[in-house]
Amino acid sequence: MTFLNRSIDEICKDDVEELIAAETVEDSTIEFKREVELDAAGRVRDASRNDIAREIVAFANAQGGTLVIGIEESGDDPKRAKSPMPFANCYDLAERLRRAVFEIIEPKLPMLHSKAVTTEEDGRGMIVFVVPQSRRAPHRVETLRDCFRRTGSESRKMTMREIQELTLAVAAGADNLERRLHSLAESFNAAVPALRAQMNNSVPHHNFCDIRFSAVPLADLWLGKIIGKSELAPVMPSIGYEILGSRTDFNYPWGREIRTGHPIVRGHRRTTTAGGSSMVLFDEIHCDGAVTIAAVHLTERLYFGWILSQISALLCTIDMVRTYAGAPDAEYAIQLQARVSGERLKLVGNAGFFDDEYRFRGDQHFPTYSYGTRSERSLLVNEIAQDVVHAAGCQLDLDLNAEIRC
Template identity: 25%
Template sequence: MKGAKRFSNPARDGLAKEIVALANAYGGAVVVGIDETDDHPKRARGPDPVLIPRIAACAEQMQQALDNLIDPPLAVFEVRGIEQPGGDGEGVLIIRTGSSTRAPHGHGRPPLAYMRRGSRSEPMTMRDLQSVLFETRTRGERVSALLDERQRVLAEMVRRGPGSITVHQSQPFVGREAVWFRCTLVATEDLHLRADDLSRKAAFIRPRPAGPTAFGEGGFVDSWRPRLGGVENFDSTSRQFGRWFIGDHGIVDAYGFVALDKFHGVERVFPPELFPPVALQVIALGERLRRLARRPEVELAIECEFLVYGLANAMPIGHAFADEVPVTEGATRIGPYSLGNFEDWQATFAQLERGIWHGLGLPIRKLVTFELERWLAETHPGL
């Protein structure tokens, strides 16, 4: 608070104690730079903060110090410096975490575990540890069950086949063979949205990275339609079909197929670069859900899946016919991966992108680039 160039160990440990106590309970935020009263619970003392010098550098150092101290690491953990307008770089720190899916957490060596009780951070008892471990396992089982349920939905579409799809009263896919694909994102906590909120308050559109993408040309056939537990929409061309479902408890699910074609004399060909952009679009819509629910601290889980039956050949667009790669028949499940802080979305997407290419038996031929932060700010200001 006085402009020292390093944190004292008691100050660092005291903040780590408060953060793990929040993460082991229901999440929350710590504000550093606001003086407290002696009340129980404590309150802010007056409107004038006790400003911290060089707040941007302080936030960066604090993030690194706490990351190195908390065990296991927190998936959603952010330290942000808020500068005073018109000042000289001074401000306050906001340290935020969510209810952790990896609890219990501790800090130090050996780790000391705390839990938030009202306005106090207290050492965890054995009963606390048992309860937190049970809640963590239950939450993980809920996410796994939701992902398995979306896998069954795709399997049912595959069972019916492309010929069962009707778009605009026609059936353009009858008799055509296809590669099936799914990308699903699930919030680890119920976001408590409602279908009418989703269809009325959020005009969901997809970002459009450069180049082609699976499941249509980037638009939707009609407006979002209410369905049990969420809203749905469709996108299709004469070669591909995608169903998009957004669930009110925090699900984004895109699934469908790309028809196999003949190219340069090679049968049953599809372009693999159509699929990574779908994963990016799903991440973008998942972040929209978090912002719509005002729950940026909720961790997201995302996975992809291919289903291939019979012979199929992956051939990147623009490559010679000799570059086709036979794709292994069967199901390939990629992930799930975790998205905590939104700032880490590129690392999460890189894992998915790599998994999609390698799951098809291919090296990465083309990386998807997109300014997702800018798109969110321009397309949905204020969220």
């Protein structure tokens, strides 16, 4: 079924109509609700809000799932999608319902995707919630004071033992994530001496600077064999952004046609030199969906656009990988490493919007970032870029309005 393999950003009228036409059966990953009950003032009734929150929590505490509101169910067991029940003001209601549900779930969900889908010419439609498996589980519905978990087509109350077991499993998952990010960092760091050896180190006042972005899916993905699959080559986009009223565009990478690649254990690595041997580009894609996009620079200045283009290349490559794996909204954790060897390195922009005192030095430490749906691209680019300029000592408040073109 195409519906379950599409990003929530792409779900449309045809997708929800397909669910009904196929008489889709409720199971561990999909649930239907007939309506949202409202009071006389148009507010979501507490009982309806709690019922929807229970389904969302149950998915988050299990393997994730999709809730579609506006479809009447059959009376058999398990229930099937029977007929459409579109309701008015679906866009406004979708946002109000999302806020109401979000507030009564604890701990707060790291991600909850929702979308109103118009199905009728008069603007009526349905609401779709896509709930990823949560890395902060177990969650509970505060107003019901219970945790729930999806089992088959039912969302049932969890026992204390199940809550304890899930807590331990989530902690183990966090440890596994840290180990996987560390292994990607070690893979790149081990390659750095050979990458630097390819560069012209005779230019005075130039320093080495390594910029690495690595990303790991928080859900289990498997790409199978990567070698020889052109559709699994890293994506090379362009990015447009705005600073102080000036619009700038950057393309990535440089030397895209001459990259050489070779297999690594359950993955593929590609490298190339660029900029007259002043830069080496490095990327890896692994069978488990992990991605690294990195660059080694030998320069006296680091252009802001270079970093933004790396971010855009990473996000587009993540989208390509998770779509290929059939999980287009799978959440990723992203790690940024920036390391300068020798003297401080100046951060500059095309339009001269950084002053001389803005410089990098030594190792820069950044938080782990989270990437969900494609609609989050611009916000995430701005968040990472803001941290980068702060790391260089710049207090500029960014609003890049970034546009990535894959």
